[in-house]
Amino acid sequence: MREFRYERADDVDGAVALLAADPDGAFLGGGTNLVDLMKLGVATPDLLVDVRQLTSVEVTGLPDGGLRIGAAVPNADLAADRRVRERFPVLAQALLSGASGQLRNRATTGGNLLQRTRCGYFTDVTKPCNKRAPGSGCGALEGVHRNHAILGQTLDGPGACVATHPSDMAVALVALDAVVQVVGPDGERGIPIRELHRLPDDDPSRDTTLRHGELITAVDVPVLGFASRYRKARERASFAFALVSVAAALRVEDGVVADVRLALGGVAHAPWRATAAEAALRGQPATEEAFGAAADAELAAATPLRDNGFKVPLARNLVVRSLLDLVEVAR
Amino acid sequence: MTTIDRLVGAGVDRIDGPAKVRGTAAYAYEQDPGEPIAHLAVVQSTVNRGRITRLDPSRAEAMTGVLAVLTPANAPRLAGDLASDLPVLQSPEVHYQGQVVAAVVAETSEIAKAAVGGVVVEYAAEVPDVVLSADRDDLYAPEKVMAGFDTDSVIGDVDGALAAAAVTVDATYETPAQHNNPIEMHASMARWDGDSLTLWDANQGPHTIVSDLVKGFALEPGQVRVISPYVGGAFGSKAFTHPNQMLAAMAARVVGRTVVFELTRQQMFSLVGHRTPTIQRIRLGADPEGRLTAISHEVVEHTSKISEFAEQTATATRVLYAAANRRTTHRLARLDVPPPTIMRAPGETPGMFALESAMDELAVALGIDPVELRIRNEPAEDPERHVPWSSRHLVECLRTGAERFGWAGRDPRPRMRTEGRWLVGTGVAAATYPTRRRKADCRISVDGRGRYVVEIDGSDIGTGAWTTLSQIAADALGVGLDAVELRIGDSRLPRAGGAGGSTGLASWGSAVVLTARDLRRRLEEQYGGQLPADGLVVDGGVGGESPHAKTHSMHAFGAHFVEVRVDRDTGEVRVPRATSVYDGGTIVNAKTARSQFLGGFSMGISMALHEESQIDARLGHYVNHDLAEYHIATNADIGELDISWLDEPDELANEIGLKGIGEIGITGAAAAVANAYWHATGLRIRDLPITPGKYFRELGLT
Numbered sequence A: 001m002r003e004f005r006y007e008r009a010d011d012v013d014g015a016v017a018l019l020a021a022d023p024d025g026a027f028l029g030g031g032t033n034l035v036d037l038m039k040l041g042v043a044t045p046d047l048l049v050d051v052r053q054l055t056s057v058e059v060t061g062l063p064d065g066g067l068r069i070g071a072a073v074p075n076a077d078l079a080a081d082r083r084v085r086e087r088f089p090v091l092a093q094a095l096l097s098g099a100s101g102q103l104r105n106r107a108t109t110g111g112n113l114l115q116r117t118r119c120g121y122f123t124d125v126t127k128p129c130n131k132r133a134p135g136s137g138c139g140a141l142e143g144v145h146r147n148h149a150i151l152g153q154t155l156d157g158p159g160a161c162v163a164t165h166p167s168d169m170a171v172a173l174v175a176l177d178a179v180v181q182v183v184g185p186d187g188e189r190g191i192p193i194r195e196l197h198r199l200p201d202d203d204p205s206r207d208t209t210l211r212h213g214e215l216i217t218a219v220d221v222p223v224l225g226f227a228s229r230y231r232k233a234r235e236r237a238s239f240a241f242a243l244v245s246v247a248a249a250l251r252v253e254d255g256v257v258a259d260v261r262l263a264l265g266g267v268a269h270a271p272w273r274a275t276a277a278e279a280a281l282r283g284q285p286a287t288e289e290a291f292g293a294a295a296d297a298e299l300a301a302a303t304p305l306r307d308n309g310f311k312v313p314l315a316r317n318l319v320v321r322s323l324l325d326l327v328e329v330a331r
Numbered sequence B: 001m002t003t004i005d006r007l008v009g010a011g012v013d014r015i016d017g018p019a020k021v022r023g024t025a026a027y028a029y030e031q032d033p034g035e036p037i038a039h040l041a042v043v044q045s046t047v048n049r050g051r052i053t054r055l056d057p058s059r060a061e062a063m064t065g066v067l068a069v070l071t072p073a074n075a076p077r078l079a080g081d082l083a084s085d086l087p088v089l090q091s092p093e094v095h096y097q098g099q100v101v102a103a104v105v106a107e108t109s110e111i112a113k114a115a116v117g118g119v120v121v122e123y124a125a126e127v128p129d130v131v132l133s134a135d136r137d138d139l140y141a142p143e144k145v146m147a148g149f150d151t152d153s154v155i156g157d158v159d160g161a162l163a164a165a166a167v168t169v170d171a172t173y174e175t176p177a178q179h180n181n182p183i184e185m186h187a188s189m190a191r192w193d194g195d196s197l198t199l200w201d202a203n204q205g206p207h208t209i210v211s212d213l214v215k216g217f218a219l220e221p222g223q224v225r226v227i228s229p230y231v232g233g234a235f236g237s238k239a240f241t242h243p244n245q246m247l248a249a250m251a252a253r254v255v256g257r258t259v260v261f262e263l264t265r266q267q268m269f270s271l272v273g274h275r276t277p278t279i280q281r282i283r284l285g286a287d288p289e290g291r292l293t294a295i296s297h298e299v300v301e302h303t304s305k306i307s308e309f310a311e312q313t314a315t316a317t318r319v320l321y322a323a324a325n326r327r328t329t330h331r332l333a334r335l336d337v338p339p340p341t342i343m344r345a346p347g348e349t350p351g352m353f354a355l356e357s358a359m360d361e362l363a364v365a366l367g368i369d370p371v372e373l374r375i376r377n378e379p380a381e382d383p384e385r386h387v388p389w390s391s392r393h394l395v396e397c398l399r400t401g402a403e404r405f406g407w408a409g410r411d412p413r414p415r416m417r418t419e420g421r422w423l424v425g426t427g428v429a430a431a432t433y434p435t436r437r438r439k440a441d442c443r444i445s446v447d448g449r450g451r452y453v454v455e456i457d458g459s460d461i462g463t464g465a466w467t468t469l470s471q472i473a474a475d476a477l478g479v480g481l482d483a484v485e486l487r488i489g490d491s492r493l494p495r496a497g498g499a500g501g502s503t504g505l506a507s508w509g510s511a512v513v514l515t516a517r518d519l520r521r522r523l524e525e526q527y528g529g530q531l532p533a534d535g536l537v538v539d540g541g542v543g544g545e546s547p548h549a550k551t552h553s554m555h556a557f558g559a560h561f562v563e564v565r566v567d568r569d570t571g572e573v574r575v576p577r578a579t580s581v582y583d584g585g586t587i588v589n590a591k592t593a594r595s596q597f598l599g600g601f602s603m604g605i606s607m608a609l610h611e612e613s614q615i616d617a618r619l620g621h622y623v624n625h626d627l628a629e630y631h632i633a634t635n636a637d638i639g640e641l642d643i644s645w646l647d648e649p650d651e652l653a654n655e656i657g658l659k660g661i662g663e664i665g666i667t668g669a670a671a672a673v674a675n676a677y678w679h680a681t682g683l684r685i686r687d688l689p690i691t692p693g694k695y696f697r698e699l700g701l702t
């Protein structure tokens, strides 16, 4: 672990200024991901700016019925919030399916969004990894990759990367069209969450479109108004990352799909909004057959690796099952 | 002396419990040597095979707070013929990935770990050879397998009997490499006073560690003291000396003060052993009534280039069922992997996954209930040694278990029961583990007021030995628990074998009983039954195996019944309930015994569904080397476990009539889960662990 300075700023602008002046600095949330990566030598900041006291720990109502989630709200508190449980069960369920009680108490909303991949080559500084050490190669591509991506990977070249984004919460927020509020050296902006996480393209070292020094201050979740749920498949019942997860919301009118939101976790470098499936479903009868066809439409683009082909039928089943369950809930 | 009720058998609370709960029981890392402690961190090889071509410690040496950097060039020379990976830093040759190639000693553990990054190492490396397969042309037969068993056993004409059999099963089963992960990582704290070494250490038997230190540092046994009163789990990984003890002692000598070395969780995956992966072909032949005519069990497994650890995988097959024609074989590949070692019930654990899965497949092929099939093949005597059993109650375990579990009326057809989206099935498997005893010395002293001190170098690695051995001593001395002070976990105490092979209580307990008897006899004969005013000290012990071990076959037995649920959409598996019944001889403490059975059984379920050290075939390392990625079952995976035992002391086994219960619980457990999984889904998964991915593979969807 590299030696580092630890600072607390008086306000958001002060924190942003501290980081803007230090290209090797990082914000510190609950530290449950960043500190682990520092111990492993994967993250080597020379400055930590603790932002837990700077951003809000409150969930507040927005005029349209949506919610504003302060960046420092602990995952546990967010999952327990009555409004979240009632209006956005998909979000509460996603949070509760992640990590453990202890971690959720500590982890923050901002930190959760920006947690890094669990790829075993990324977390081992003695191994090749284009994300950690650009140009060193992708260890996972031909290595151990049972839990890696099946969609949107970069399969060759110096940008090769087949990692997944590990957050459950982010998958739900992507389905909910959340907007991430940030303050940076150039001022404030709101980033639609689908534009926050990126695919590896030719630069897997960048997980997101955030610029250095940009601080997440809040996440806005617009009103949804229909049933939603989160379903996560994993290799043990608790305390395991998703093999595949599905965040789904469905509104059915007269047996026909009036509105649908679908996002997949565990399948790509970013939470995967299943736009092809959504398009295939709108206006279709809410039947198992239509749900299967929609899942197939999405997964047609899948390029599974040697050992993770199972994720394709698993994702299909989870999409179909989640939508059928939502039809059931609506009845 | 007052007569009291027998303590053996009672569910006495752990006598070390309060100290552990309060955090006052000092583990190796927490000892206070009375001076500032220096910390050690290691630089590990990033290649599997080759040699170091350049090693530059200068940047690390220059860091403030660094006391020394030990390398193969400057480390003290170790003497003697140390085995395996114990000659640490003695040569630039690299034999496995993760091998220690340099060690930093510093004022704090943070500085030591930071300085590791300052040591530059370059290698001339060869391509790693780490993949086990049954058709490698370099497989060889070891001279013996672990615990002194014969490598092969051949009786009768197996191939002829298989060819003539009415029904046969021929299947290959695979288990992956697995890593022991006790909560307490290995830790060693070393301090030299002149030429005398004190080591506070996490191990399964201080005397075992002493002998390697004596060898390596060319000392007299009296110059080394290993102290290990509390150990936070081990499962076999702390049975033998590993590089950590050698390094701590070496570094303390170099820097002239106490040095502590605690492994990181990641280092647990390279420095302290693992369970070999196995590939096992089983062939069974039976007549139409299900009587076995032939059993063949051929095992392929690995060992490292620098040590031979030949897991005794097929040995349970030599005792479990009757059959006139039998064959078991073990073949090894020497790979560029760290030295494998003991992991709970080495041999039986992987071996019985294969045998007991095959028995289930045979039951299906015959259309005979799998409980009944096992009962029909119950051998009247040891089927290979042809000696009687000291005691064997497998059939009672099966019958009692079937009753408690509600096995009767089970529809044998697969995929018949569902609950919502869950496919539900049930399965059974037998358990067995050898009963042995080792030599152990013991000293008991009593003062004029009737306070007894019982001294023996036994170990409590979390099993409850502090308590159970005290109970045995109190009964043997005819006094209450509070009149007995037990001393264990220190090589200054009378010599005894370690906590391993489920021999601990059989050996230490016998030694205590025999010594206590001797003491009481002397009190009677020499002092007329009165305590002499200045007390009495008696040295005694037990010589080794039971006198009946040559003429009898001694084993613990058990039966597992498991219900499994498989999510038809995802292939996720849960074990909502299970029943295990054990024939473990005398049960010394109902509470700690239950914990051993429950823990062993849970570890078997964990093996069935989760545990797998995933190796990178090209880069040669275990990739999932932490507890986030190396999955061990959580509470949420397993529901109600119904644990019980038959109360049948084995009078021939040892002075207490116990059979040793630390390992029996894990044996057969994985097969019971896999058999239930087949019953739930109709899918026979023969390579562990049974993951969601394999569900889709078996459905032909990948």
Ligand SMILES: Cc1cc2nc3c(=O)[nH]c(=O)nc-3n(C[C@H](O)[C@H](O)[C@H](O)COP(=O)(O)OP(=O)(O)OC[C@H]3O[C@@H](n4cnc5c(N)ncnc54)[C@H](O)[C@@H]3O)c2cc1C
Residues within 6 Å of the ligand: A026, A027, A028, A029, A030, A031, A032, A033, A034, A035, A036, A051, A055, A071, A075, A097, A098, A099, A100, A103, A106, A107, A108, A109, A110, A111, A112, A113, A114, A115, A116, A166, A167, A168, A169, A214, A215, A216, A217, A239, A240, A241, A242, B628
């Ligand atoms: C064993 C284990 C199991 C886990 N299982 C799961 C799981 O199943 N599902 C799941 O979703 N997660 C899981 N997690 C991950 C956990 O959810 C994350 O570690 C946690 O959410 C990160 O939050 P944090 O506040 O601790 O972030 P930190 O570690 O403090 O920070 C993470 C990153 O975010 C940056 N950051 C923090 N706050 C801000 C901010 N306000 N603005 C800008 N940047 C910021 C930091 O600089 C850092 O780069 C697991 C973690 C562990 C250790």
Ligand code: SF4
Residues within 6 Å of the ligand: A117, A119, A120, A121, A122, A128, A129, A130, A131, A132, A137, A138, A139, A140, A141, A148, A160, A161, A162, A163, A204
């Ligand atoms: S998948 Fe991505 S993170 Fe993993 S090794 Fe390849 S480049 Fe690195």
